[in-house]
Every structure is written in C-alpha cells, then in structure tokens.
Amino acid sequence: MPVERTEALVIGAGQAGIAASEHLSANGIPHIVLERSRIAERWRSERWDSLVANGPAWHDRFPGLEFPGDPDGFVPKEQVADYFEAYARQINAPVRCGVTVTRVTRLRGRPGFLVETSQGAIEARQVISATGAFQHPAIPPLVPQTAGIAQMHSSQYRNPAQLAEGAVLVVGAGSSGVQIADELLAAGRKVYLSVGPHDRPPRAYRGRDFVWWLGVLNKWDAEATPSSEHTTIAVSGAHGGHTVDFRKLAARGMVLLGRTESFAGGRFSFAPDLARNIEAGDANYLSLLDEADAYVAANGLDLPEEPEARRIGPAPACMTDPILSLDLAGAGITTILWATGFTSDYGWLQVDALDAAGKPRHQRGVSPVPGLYYLGLPWQTRRGSSFIWGVWHDAKYVADHIAKQRGYLAYTPAVQPEPEMA
Template identity: 40%
Template sequence: MPEASSGSTAEQEQVAVVVVGAGQAGLATSWHLRQAGIDHVVLEASTAGHEWADTRWDSFTLVTPNWQCRLPGYAYDGPDPDGFMNREEVVTWLGGYPATFDPPLVEHTRVTSLTQDPDGFTVTSIGPDGEVTRRAEAVVVATGGYHIPVVPAWALALDPSVHQLTASDYQNPASLPEGAVLVVGSGQSGAQIAEDLHLAGRQVHLAIGDAPRVARTYRGRDSMTWLAEMGLYDTPVAQYPGGLAAREKTNHYVTGRDGGHDIDLRRFAADGMRLHGLLTEGSGTTLRFRPTLRRSLDSADAVYNSICADIDRYIEAEGVQAPPPSRYEPVWQPDENTDQELLDLDLAEAGITSVVWAIGYRPDYRWVEVGVFDGTGRPTHQRGVTAVRGLYFLGLPWLHTWGSGRFLGIAEDAEHVATHLARHVVAAPRASVGS
C-alpha cells in the first residue's frame, strides 16, 4: 500500500454519502439518512458542535427563543421555552443530540479535498489514522458559511501596540488589555460584544454599519415568536423583496442576555458609549470614519418600527388580544458638530488599546474542487441542491428561508436535501476498496 504525501498510510473506503461537518446541519442530515437506511459517514475536523464552544464569548446567549431549538427527532424540552440558552446550555443541548440516534461520526478528521469524477466523488481527509480517501456517490457540505472573519487589509497598518482580535476570538472584558475598546461592526455579534464591554465598565467606541434592529418583546410576546407565527421564517428567499439579495443582509441586532431585551445603541450613547459612523481606513493610530452615524441609527430604528407595525397589522387581522401598540422614539441624537469631529479618531488620544473586528465572515471552500461557485466564492444552489448531481450544501444563512440560519429552519432544509439525495443514491454497504 503506497504512502500518503503526509508520510502516513493512505486508505480508501467506499461509502454512499459523505457528510462534511458535524454541527447542527450535518447532524440533522445524518438523522434523516439514518431514517432512510442510507450508508454514510459524517466527518468532523474537531468535535461535534464544537463551534458553539470555540467561537462564542463567555456571556453569549441565543437571540432566538429556546422553543425554536428543534432538530429532527430532538427538540428543546427544558423549563424555559421562551428564554434564551447561554453558551454552555447550547453546547450541552446540542451535545446530547448524537446519542439519540448514534450517527456514524468520525471526529478530529479534516477534509482536505473534494473532487468529482464520472462515477461520483473522492473525499480526502486527514485524521488520527493518517490520510484516508473515500469514494462516495454523494457529498453534503454542512460546514456552514461563516469560515474566515473579515478584517480589512489596512488593519495591518495600525500601530502594533493596539491589540486586534475578531469576534470569534473575543472571550470577555478581562481578556483584553486595560483601556478603551473599539468594536467595529453593529451586527448581532458586534452589538452584543459592545454591550458586554459596556456593562463591565469599559469605555467603548462602536463603529456602526447598516445593521437593522428589532424589538425583543412587543405587545406581550417575543417579536420572533410573532414573526414565526406570521410565517416570516418560512417564506422562501426568492419571494422576499430583492430575491436572493436577501442573503447578503445583516441580521437584526437584539440580545437574549439576562432574559432578553432590546439593544438600543442610542441608550448606550446616552450612558457614555462613543458611537461612530462607518470605519473606512486607518494607519498608525489614526482612523477615519464616514459621516453615516445619524443615518445608520435612523435606519435601524425605522426597521424596528416597521417590524412592530407588521405585527400590529397581523394582530388586527387575526383579532388577537394583545397590549396596545407603541412606537420607538429616539432617546439620544448625535450632536452634528461632535459627529463631524469624530470623523477622525486617534486611538492613542482616546486611550483605545484594543480593536474587536465584528464585520462578518467570508466562506472558505478552497478544498471543494468542483465548479459550483459564483464570483464571490459562494456555492450556487436551489435550497442546497447544486447543479452537480450528488453535491449538496447545508447550514448556510438564507439557504431557503430566513429560518435556514436557525435551528428551526435547518431541520426542514436537512429533510429536503436528504429526500432529494435519497432519490439518486444507491445505498451500499461500506467496504474498503484498496488504494
């Protein structure tokens, strides 16, 4: 048997389906394949569900109510369905899933390449036993779409004395050097990290973008519960205004911390947080912002009120008994003169010793050597089904609906992919076919 390039023994297996990734998407897929009696293996670079522990900060909580945590054959059944699990609770809950159906899981095994040939696919991986090559009729890529944190190239030009990290590296306020902190990005992660630092008494500067926001609770119920009842999470992406462009939208910022509440950046500002517009460039200790602060705050509040108005219309149309409607009114406005002065910021003068980048992620599918990607490196598909027979993607935001990026929607997407896959895969017992 020849040696692999790594110097370890190369093996080859035959399996009907390879599922890459053992997060909630990969495990949900495995559950359906188990039900269908389809031979498969789930390959995971680390351990099942590890990202919930490895890439979330200490005070992290879900922003969706616990009742939305539903995977095939497995649902949250704890005492607080309308609450929000913290990081450890999510890890425990998801960690209990594999034991309910015993997936054919191979952990600590990183897939290094996926290629196609006339008979199917070749999946090469590196694990504790060295390099293994698997031949498969179908492959489900369930590694999600958040692989590499986005950091602008010019960040390298900032003064090396400034500690820089991404949202996936942030742990807690005490893990950062003493001094003020600049958080860049006002999506869900950026807004919550800014709050975490603010509540710890740190001086926080927040550079905000175009992220919208939503009320935590409105007219007696969680807004996301209203929206689910209204069918918003089940509406296919193609039916939303702008169609597939919805996949590029930033999620609304809100938090499940301390039982759940709104994140109001204006309130933070009134309490001492320093808000800035869009950060565009920097060098040394000098940063430059665009004068977009007022517009961004107004836009986020407009979305907040628009969602509330949609709920109002639903309540009226359905005749639901609920508390009276309300409208958010700004509690703080940026001073125009001060806003202009803050277009330039000297990190040293402001006492800023750390910068937390929370401006999103980009996908990394360099190991997938099959032509199914658009010009941005994102897979082209219809609800996870690509134009290449036997190749599927799962776990992507807006894969089919707004709910696709949540536990609630992943279950349905996994069922769709598994059903489509079962029509084309001839299940066969796994066997070694040599190398």
C-alpha cells in the same frame, strides 16, 4: 490500504451536519459524518464566554428534542453544544470526530467522489458540505499589524478581562458586535462602536418574542433578495433578552461612530452616516410593530397593547455632531475588536461547484454537480436557513432530494431492449 466506501458522506457535525444525519437515516441512506474537532465545536471554542442563543429555547431547536429548563429562556452556548451532542446520541448519528477533510474530487468514469481525509480516503456516492459559511474570521485589511495596537476578531474574544487596559473600538454593530460592546461597557470600559446599516427588530412586543412575530408574519420563509442577503441584524438574547437600542447605549456612555472607512497615521475615518443608519434601524423597528398591530387587529388576538414600545429616545450628541475622524492614541484605544463576520473557504472542494467568487453554486442546497450538496448557508432556502430550526428543514429537503435521485438511479426497465443487429 483499501478505500472505505459509503453511500453519503457529510462534512461537518455542527447543527447542519447533525440535521443531515437525521434525515438521511429517516430515508434509509447509509452515511458517515466527519468532524475535524468536536460536535458543535464552534459553539464551544469560537464564541465569547457569556454568549447565549439569540432565540428562545422553545424556538431555536430541532423538533425531536427540547432544551431542559425554561422554554422562554436563552440558552448559554455550552448548553447549545451539549444539546447537539445529545441529539447526535439520540439519533445514533454516525459521527467521527477528529477527522479533517483535505480534498474532495470526482471519481473518474463513474459517479461519486473521492474524499481524502487525515485518516485515509473514503469514496461516497453523495457528499454534503455542512461546514456552513462562517469558517474564517473576516478582518478588513485597514490597520497594519505594525500599527502598535491589539486587534482581534469577535470569534477570538472571550471576556473583558482578556483585553489590555484602555478603551476599545468595536467595528460592526450586528448581534455579535453590539452584545460584546454592551458587555465591555458594563465592565467599565470606554467603548467606541462603529455602526453601519442594520435592521433591529424588537426583542418582544405585546407579549410575544420577535421570533414568534416573524413566524406568524411569514418572514422566516422570505426568500433572498440581492439586498436582504447582506442585512445586518442587531438583536440580543443577553440578560434574558432585550431590544437593541443604540440611543440608550449612547446614553450609558458608549460613543457611536458611523461606518468605518479608512485608517492612516493612527487615525480612523468614519462615514457621515451614523444618524442615517440609526434612523433607518428605528424605521425597521417601527415597521415590524406596525405589522404586528395589523395582525393582532385582523385576527382578533387578545394581546396587550404596548404604546411605550413606540417611544424613540432623543438623538445623542454623537448622532447630531458625529465624529468623523478618531485618533486612537488620543482616545486611549488599546484594542480594536472586529465584529465583521466571516468568509468561507472551499479550497478543499475541487469539483467545479463554486462561482467566480469562490461561493457555492446551488439551488436550495443542490449543486449543479450531481451528488454534491450544501447545508448551513445563509438564505439557503429562506431567511431562517442560518438558524437551528431552519437548517433542520433545509436538511430534510436535501436528504429527500438524495432519496429521489437514488430512486431514479435504481430503476431498471422490466424488459430489457433487444440489442440491434449490425
């Protein structure tokens, strides 16, 4: 069977892959986009039923297409997936669904790559890995499967009715963990939530959503620092969008716990850091209010003051008298839900482009291997890289880099030098 050839090949047709296709086309670069399932599949099949985008519709989108409906609303996950399918049609993205990439290797003696897939091999001068970093659910190896309790990752959770009767322990209080815990609590479940260090911005302040504030304060363009890359953000677009307030969750009956440390003999142990984590989150929240107020004053904006936003509620009993050890059976816990993030797997990428930990080596998505690029990585160029609008800008940078390299490679001197005589 003859090997198919293309100039550029994009692996993955989520938000990163579709953005890459748009910018490659704008640069006149022939390409193919391969997707193992459907366009934006993770939005459909790896998220809970009630999930909505964490940013309002006017912000979390590509420049070339608006979401229908309320621009200040938070779009349900199925409509987000529909949006990317519509966008792919709008730009005539050459997407092939149902094709799994099994291995990528460099061609011998000439530039480019051999991409082996479930439907045959393709040679490409450039390859863009647009699979992102959220590929495999990360579950800490604390509780053995023989412990007799149900365990699931947040990517497997769909709704409260899916879980066995009984209390639920949610480990991880980022956006996913806190939204799922809130939903379970509203459904009448007894919920325990393990809370680690986190940032918790206001959902909105002085009539503007927090995404607006991060924009005008130039925080979306902040570059990564060793600590910022791993910061957990607690924010929610659920119920029309609201600020995550752990103290209020506790007042509604949720039991807050410190960072999960160990498990033995049917008991979890937690670090004595719950109060410190919540107070640090409060300080992060208030610091953004301070910056917003300073911006309003400096720029003479007519935005209404909001003194109530600075009111921090009393510390609940679980903060002042923290639970450091919890017997699952005694607490009636029948399910552990791990909202502990994801790991990446680049085992198929066999081109010496990863570091010792198996993570991509790159600068703004440009690999040290000529012709290999990445898209959709957290903090790839800035804080906003993991967001829908942010990856669109990263994709432009990558596509422009490919176009520049093509220009260099196409150059030939006007006058060829005479060969030297022996």
